[in-house]
Structures are given as C-alpha cells and as structure tokens.
Amino acid sequence: MFVRDCWYVAAWDHELAPGRPIGRTLIGEPVVIYRAGTGGLVALADRCCHRLAPLSLGRVEGDELRCMYHGLKFDRSGRCTEIPGQDMIPATACVKAYPAVEKHSWIWVWMGDPAKADERLIPPAVGLEDPAWTLRSGHMDYEANYLLINDNLTDFTHLSYVHANSFGATEAFARSRPNVERLERGVRIWRWMSGGLREDAATRVHRRADGDMWQTYDFLAPGVLLMLTSTYPEGTAERFGQGPPDPGVVRPLAENFTSQAVTPITGKTSRYFFSWGPRSGEGSDAVADAMLQLAHMAFGEDKAIIEAQQRSIDTAPGQKEVLTSADVGPMQMRAVLQRLMREEASAAEAAA
Numbered sequence: 001m002f003v004r005d006c007w008y009v010a011a012w013d014h015e016l017a018p019g020r021p022i023g024r025t026l027i028g029e030p031v032v033i034y035r036a037g038t039g040g041l042v043a044l045a046d047r048c049c050h051r052l053a054p055l056s057l058g059r060v061e062g063d064e065l066r067c068m069y070h071g072l073k074f075d076r077s078g079r080c081t082e083i084p085g086q087d088m089i090p091a092t093a094c095v096k097a098y099p100a101v102e103k104h105s106w107i108w109v110w111m112g113d114p115a116k117a118d119e120r121l122i123p124p125a126v127g128l129e130d131p132a133w134t135l136r137s138g139h140m141d142y143e144a145n146y147l148l149i150n151d152n153l154t155d156f157t158h159l160s161y162v163h164a165n166s167f168g169a170t171e172a173f174a175r176s177r178p179n180v181e182r183l184e185r186g187v188r189i190w191r192w193m194s195g196g197l198r199e200d201a202a203t204r205v206h207r208r209a210d211g212d213m214w215q216t217y218d219f220l221a222p223g224v225l226l227m228l229t230s231t232y233p234e235g236t237a238e239r240f241g242q243g244p245p246d247p248g249v250v251r252p253l254a255e256n257f258t259s260q261a262v263t264p265i266t267g268k269t270s271r272y273f274f275s276w277g278p279r280s281g282e283g284s285d286a287v288a289d290a291m292l293q294l295a296h297m298a299f300g301e302d303k304a305i306i307e308a309q310q311r312s313i314d315t316a317p318g319q320k321e322v323l324t325s326a327d328v329g330p331m332q333m334r335a336v337l338q339r340l341m342r343e344e345a346s347a348a349e350a351a352a
C-alpha cells in the first residue's frame with residue numbers, strides 16, 4: 001500500500017519547537033518527533049512500550065524523552081534508559097526509532113529500513129528561507145487516499161474545470177497535453193502555455209506579465225511536487241520550438257516556484273503541505289500574499305472534488321476506471337511507486 005524506503009514530509013520545521021514533542025501519523029504509524037537538547041531530530045514510535053501511552057505527551061529531558069504516564073525514559077535510539085523504581089531494564093524495553101532530517105523547511109522521516117536511509121533521496125524542495133524566492137506556506141488535511149492527490153497533481157487538465165473560478169484555465173488548456181518524462185523516482189511534466197492556452201484569472205496574480213508561460217515540474221516519490229513557472233516574452237515558445245527555454249538566451253519576465261508534498265496519514269487520510277511564491281524582488285511580498293490567497297481557494301477546490309471522489313469510490317468497490325490520454329502522468333507516477341514497492345518486497349524476501 002505504501003512505499004516505505006523513502007522520506008516522508010512529517011511537518012513544517014516551524015511546527016517543532018525545542019522541548020515540545022509532536023505526534024504525527026505517517027503511513028498509518030504514529031511517530032513522535034522532537035528536537036534533541038544537543039541538536040538534531042529524534043523520531044520514535046509514538047507508543048510507549050510499557051502500557052502503550054503516546055510518547056508525544058511526554059517530556060523532553062536533554063536528548064531523551066520521558067513517558068509522562070509512568071515515567072519510563074528513552075534515548076534517541078529508542079532504548080529505555082530508566083524505569084522509575086526498577087533497576088533492571090529488560091532488553092525488550094525499547095521503541096522503534098526512525099531516521100529524521102530537517103531540510104528545505106520540512107521535517108522528513110524515513111519509514112523504511114534505517115540502513116537504507118540516504119539523505120540524497122530527499123527531493124530538492126525549496127525552503128522558505130531561500131533568498132531567491134518570496135514564499136508563503138500552508139498545509140491542508142484530506143479525507144482521501146494519497147494516490148488520489150498524487151493523481152490530481154500529475155494531471156492538470158482539471159484546472160479548466162475544478163479551478164475555473166480560481167486559476168481560471170481555459171477549456172483549450174484541458175484539450176492540450178503536456179510532455180511527460182519518466183524519471184528514476186518520479187515524472188517530469190512540462191509545457192508551454194501561450195495564446196489560447198494561457199490561464200486567465202491566475203495570470204493577473206502570479207504571472208505579472210504578458211507573454212508565453214513555461215511550466216515544468218518534477219513529481220517525485222512518494223509525493224513531492226517541485227514546479228517552476230516562468231513567463232517569457234511573447235514568441236519565446238516558438239523561438240525554442242516548443243521545447244525548454246534557455247534562460248541564458250532569453251530572460252524570464254517573471255517567475256514563481258512551488259514545493260508541495262503529499263503525505264499519507266492512513267490509507268484514507270492525507271496531509272498536503274505547500275509553499276508558493278514569486279522570485280524575490282520589488283513588490284514580491286504583496287504578490288506572495290495574493291498567491292497564497294489564490295492557492296487556498298484553488299486547493300480548497302481540489303479538496304472538495306477529491307474527497308467527493310473518495311466517497312464515490314468507496315460506494316463502488318472494485319469498479320474499473322476508464323482512463324484517458326490525460327492519465328499518462330498519474331499512471332507513470334503510480335508505476336514508479338509500484339516499482340519501488342516491488343523492489344522493497346523482493347529485498348525483504350531475499351533477506352528472509
């Protein structure tokens with residue numbers, strides 16, 4: 001159901017205050033995360049091994065975490081180091097520890113084999129403090145399986161219908177198709193939007209200039225979207241033969257960047273993290289605020305249709321879907337996740 005050997009976004013880094021553990025459920029597993037006194041993050045199973053109380057209600061003591069039910073204390077590896085009133089600590093008194101990393105303003109947790117946790121697999125998101133961009137951020141919870149959100153983010157034809165009142169894409173946009181390329185751990189989707197394909201309402205907010213809009217994004221396992229949108233002078237798409245522009249030859253008039261992450265909480269609930277904003281420069285704060293407002297409206301529209309879709313799916317178990325040419329991105333992405341799950345299964349089999 002889930003890829004385990006990958007980094008999941010558990011929280012924004014600003015959600016984690018020193019000395020204050022937080023509890024988050026990732027792919028169905030409760031995890032407690034806190035900042036160790038001597039630095040670094042600790043992520044443990046959020047379930048005390050004594051009587052199973054949540055450790056996220058516990059107290060950080062230096063690098064360790066004390067369960068605030070009967071006082072067992074755990075170190076950053078999850079080993080119990082103290083049982084009040086008992087000298088002997090059984091070897092079974094421990095909780096699972098997960099690799100955790102703070103990067104690009106997100107807290108990433110590796111849910112699979114800790115020996116395979118490789119920081120180079122963290123997708124290159126753009127953190128909120130990056131001086132090149134003026135970003136605003138948020139998150140949203142979904143009553144839906146994460147794959148439905150991944151599908152939505154790898155097929156933008158819905159912009160013309162779901163976002164008619166926010167991003168305001170034309171119906172011609174839905175009739176066009178982007179380029180989809182397979183990557184090792186995801187897909188790359190890119191397109192030019194010019195002439196009749198140009199979006200309407202949204203352009204006034206985030207494009208800030210007339211011209212040809214170039215959009216390219218990577219959608220990487222397990223569900224991280226990194227997208228650059230650039231507006232170039234009219235005719236640039238033509239000039240580059242509808243292929244990627246060379247910013248060394250033609251400078252974009254305006255640009256914006258968004259990082260987004262879909263994290264499964266359970267099989268039926270998900271959390272969606274996002275940041276978006278223009279390239280830093282004069283007036284970018286006001287533009288970033290307007291973009292965030294637009295994003296909240298648009299992402300609310302996605303949430304409404306996707307949650308309704310989930311409820312509809314639940315009433316028709318096993319019903320086959322009829323896919324269209326718009327589903328290339330979603331299908332490629334699902335194939336990547338399935339391949340990763342298969343690889344994990346065969347590695348586990350070989351190890352058994």
Ligand code: FES
Pocket residue numbers: 048049050051052053067068069070071072
């Ligand atoms: S449940 Fe944690 S110490 Fe008892």
Ligand SMILES: [Fe+2]
Pocket residue numbers: 152158159162163298302
């Ligand atoms: Fe959408």
